[in-house]
Amino acid sequence: MTVLHIRRERLLESIRELSCIGATSKGGVTRFALTGEDRQAREWLQARAKAHDLDSHFDAVGNLFVYCRADAAGGPPVLVGSHVDTVPDGGRYDGALGVLAGLESLISLQESKAQLSRPVWLAVWTEEEGSRFRNGLIGSRAFIGEVAPTELDDADAQGITLASALRNWELEPAQLTEVAREPGQVHAYVELHIEQGAKLDAAGLQVGVVTGIVGIRRYDVSVKGQANHAGTTPMHLRQDALVAAAQMVQSVEQLVKASGHADAVGTVGKLSVQPGGVNVVPGQVDFSLEVRDLETSVMDELVERILSKFREIADTRNVQLCWELTSDVKPAPLSREIRQTIAEVASDLGYSWQDMPSGAGHDAQHLACICPTGMIFVPSKDGISHSPHEFTADDNCVRGANVLLNTIVQLAK
Ligand SMILES: [Zn+2]
Secondary structure: OOOOOOOHHHHHHHHHHHHOOOEOOOOOEOOOOOOHHHHHHHHHHHHHHHHOOOEEEEOOOOOEEEEOOOOOOOOOOEEEEEEOOOOOOEOOOOOHHHHHHHHHHHHHHHHHOOOOOOOEEEEEEOOOOOOOOOOOOHHHHHHOOOOOHHHHHOEOOOOOEHHHHHHHOOOOHHHHHHHOOOOOOOOEEEEEEEOOOOHHHHHOOOEEEEEEEOEEEEEEEEEEOOOEEOOOOOHHHOOOHHHHHHHHHHHHHHHHHHOOOOOOEEEOOOEEEEOOOOOEEOOEEEEEEEEEEOOHHHHHHHHHHHHHHHHHHHHHHOOEEEEEEEEEEOOEEOOHHHHHHHHHHHHHOOOOEEEEEEOOOOOHHHHOOOOOEEEEEEOOHHHOOOOOOOOOOHHHHHHHHHHHHHHHHHHHO
């Protein structure tokens, strides 16, 4: 197939320019959703689109859409997108690369006068990270009808609700339901994103073809022992909740590693000790448990093994144990056809690539509920992300954008 190329300098310059909006003293970027910085970033995108004769508009949850005027195309659109909101002091590539490569692709399609039979839209989703409003992925969830009206009452750290943040942008939160699309209304969705892990960088590969986005299951676990005097309670009479919890934490690592499921991960990332005194035997420990994998059956199996191990440890150490499921996000397998298209496009461009799962959540996981969806990864140097040190080499940004552009052509032709 003939391949198109985006304009390298124009893409790289746009990455530099966007990273100045919300730039921090540490060299990172802070752009929380629906704030002044976020608005500035989106208006900058709109101005850039307009300069290239592309129309744009905001929907009721602040998703910004840019439309390619590729000649006389009709029917459900091919959608590309990502986000421009960030974590505190985040990197300049997370989300931004997918949006800017998307915009560059639309501009290139317009300039090349490509004959497409479908419209192509860019979506800039609202509040992907959840840095301001806790649930995150708000724009893409609203787009598939998965934001309940009650979520509009969720407040940020300053007590500003999602509804009032939207009104501050002169949007009408009451129109939330009008944002949602049904299956069949979008032909396909493709998102380019930095890997945010080290697999591609370590393997020296240029492109990742994402097979699916992992499911995430989280529990709050509580271990109750007996708080007591650290000087007068002999070792054999203790019910030390922390020692029991420490064994449980270790068992998570051991069981997941030994499971034979290479992509599965299990993490205890948060732990609190009560009463937390240097001279008190710990009476209670509360900790988080998180398991991720591409297969629900693997997550079921791992959670069952982990929790039965926890029970065994609790019995042996004479402490009480309880847990509660706090969230359960299902894995999102991505379209086989689009994976194949991305792989062919990467090969035609002469880039090295491999199949790989996404261990992080992305807007694409929601789009996958209503249309065939694909994701393209490019390497993150040393796997660092959500940090001012996040880095993707210029060549890799350009390669990712070229894969995105040509994938759009294949899906929209
Ligand atoms: Zn992201």
